[in-house]
Amino acid sequence: MKESYSAFIDRFGKRLHDLFHYESNINELSISRGLPDEVWNKIMELKPLSVAIPEEFGGRGAQVKECLGILSAASYESLPLSLTFGINIALFLEPLAKYGNPEIQNSIFDRFINHQAMGGLMITEPDFGSDALNMRTQYVEQEHDYQLEGQKHWQGLTGMADFWIIAARKKLVSGDLARDVEFFVTDNSKKEQQIQVENYFNNLGLYMIPYGLNTIDLTVPRNQKLLQKSTGIKMMLDILHRSRLQFPGMGMGFIQRMLDEAMSHCINRKVGGQQLLNLDSVQYQLSRIQSSYSLCSGMCAHSSTMSGIENDLSGEGLEANSMKALVTDLMQESAQICVQLSGSSGYKIDHVAGRGIVDSRPFQIFEGSNEMLYTQIAEIVIKQMKKSKESNLANFMLTTAYANRVTPLFRKHLDFTVVDGLVQRQMVVLGKIIARLVCLQYVDVMTDKGFRKDLLDNCTKHMEMDVKKLLSDFLDYNNAKPIVEYQLDSNWMDFI
Structure with a gap:
């Protein structure tokens, strides 16, 4: 049983x-x-x-x-x-x-x-990170097997995993590579399927996990090719979106630990004869972590309803990107706050919060950098707005299944026209706003089932504050650009 x-x-x-x-x-x-x-x-x-x-x-x-x-x-x-x-x-x-x-x-x-046994996935290449569709790892179909050649790097569990799923493109007769992507399972216990680790990276955090550069020159039987249901690109999106929808699971325990550590420290630490917890600024910072806890809880609840392997998630980019990008930003912020509240003791690599800053930082980068994901969120929504012939953001969000419940709370802030020709920095900000609405709605839905209303209320206050700050960056954005040849006439010693 x-x-x-x-x-x-x-x-x-x-x-x-x-x-x-x-x-x-x-x-x-x-x-x-x-x-x-x-x-x-x-x-x-x-x-x-x-x-x-x-x-x-x-x-x-x-x-x-x-x-x-x-x-x-x-x-x-x-x-x-x-x-x-x-x-x-x-x-x-x-x-x-x-x-x-x-x-x-x-x-x-x-x-x-x-x-x-353990296993992982190899997509990223030295010259092609987020640009995965241009990967150069290739395969040739033979009578009884497939031959794969190429290089992959920054795969978690490098040299440690027993099995890998490797992404590759078919080498055509012309020598070019097919546009579509295929996936193959390798078994490291078999000599002809082994992957050579060229070197290991000294990753800044996540010491428990080995990363490195891998050379692929191997053959696998025909039955070790994954069976796609449509195109390989859709299969890749289904896999990556499902992974992003499970980031809240990793974020949940981490954020709760930051909250518990910070709360415990602020209750027990005395400053001027009173608890650190009594300071107004400290209460604000603790409530920020608690808001992240609530948002992540809502993400987990929603993900549990829609990200099973029975579902095709290739078209769920908006929700997948919203969860991954926002929860990883919240993880980093929670660790930063916990370190700040912990004082000097937090600034140690063997302190859970100090370590947490370094360990949570790459979550904002891998599986799609957050700037890229926020941009994609904005692109999805703008495309939907054009299709529906609605240019007012508030009016449009009221019609969506993913934000219609919470949009009335933000209507006065979102009552503006989204114009054509937004620059990328505006798109990133717009994506951050939309992600917050999407994920706050998860908490709102969960509250109907008994989740604490006071946690939702505090979370809503923080999201409204975030949206107002972000809107100032969106509507009146800073257009500063780097001056590449900045050294001329910029040495301060010349002006004394």
Whole structure:
């Protein structure tokens, strides 16, 4: 009989806490490269990745709620550990469950459940980061297999994962590469499928996770090609959007930890004979983290309803980008506030908040930099506005399913015409505004089901403040540009 999820996640959380705080010291583990094998083994003995494996293969059923729950429980203790799980879940196990050839699924899933295997996804290349559609990794179809050649870099779990899903483009007879993208599963236990690690990077944070440069020169059997349902590009969007929709799981535990640490410090710390908590500015800062907690909670609840592998998410860019970009901004802000409130003790790499600043920072960059994602959000909405022949932002947002409930609260701020010819810096700001409306609505919907109304009210106050500040940047934007040859006539010593 399958263990109930509440019992499973409670057992996992308690064991992780004991492992990191009594049997080992997470503060020491987090500042050394990698984790000792004995620690990894004890973590993986809990079978955390079973949440992303279908029941017919011995897993817990690949339910989004459970996947987000395991990510949250892990990130409360260790953000790098949660990211490790996130890579495995969203970038390998779920794509394999949805698109993998049935001939290979059973054996691979068995190795994850019973032999502590791990897997990841390779898309990014040295010359093609966000420009993934121009990747140069190529494949040639042969009689019984596919031959792949190319380079990939900045893949989490470099040299550590047992399996990889590799993105490549078909090499045509002309020597050119096809426009579409295909995906292939590799098994590192087989010599002809091994990936060569050229070198490891000294990543600034996330020490637990190895990153590096990989050279691909291998062959895989025909049944290790993922089975696309339409085009490879749509499959890639489905995979990436599903991954972005699960970022709130990693953000949830992390933001809650920042809130708990900051709150505890401000209650116990005395300044001038009174609690730090009594200072008005401190209350404001704590309420900012708490607002992030509420927003992330709403994102998790909504993601659980719509990001399962049974759904095609290739067209869900607005919600996927809104969640990923906003929650990662909130993670970084929460860590910054926690460090500020913690005083000098927070400015240590072995302090959970100080470490959190460095570890959460790349979340704003990988899987699409936030500036790019906010721009895409604005582009999606502007395209929808033109299609509906509505140029007033407030009027349009009132008609949308993703923001119609909260838009009345912001109507006076959004009552303006969106004109053609916006510059990119305006598009980024517009995307930030829309993302806040979209995610606040998730909290509003959740409140109907019993989520605390006072948390929603405080969250709404902060989002209104954010929107007003952002609108000043949007409507009266700063058009400053860098002066490339700035050295001439700019040395201050010449003017004394």
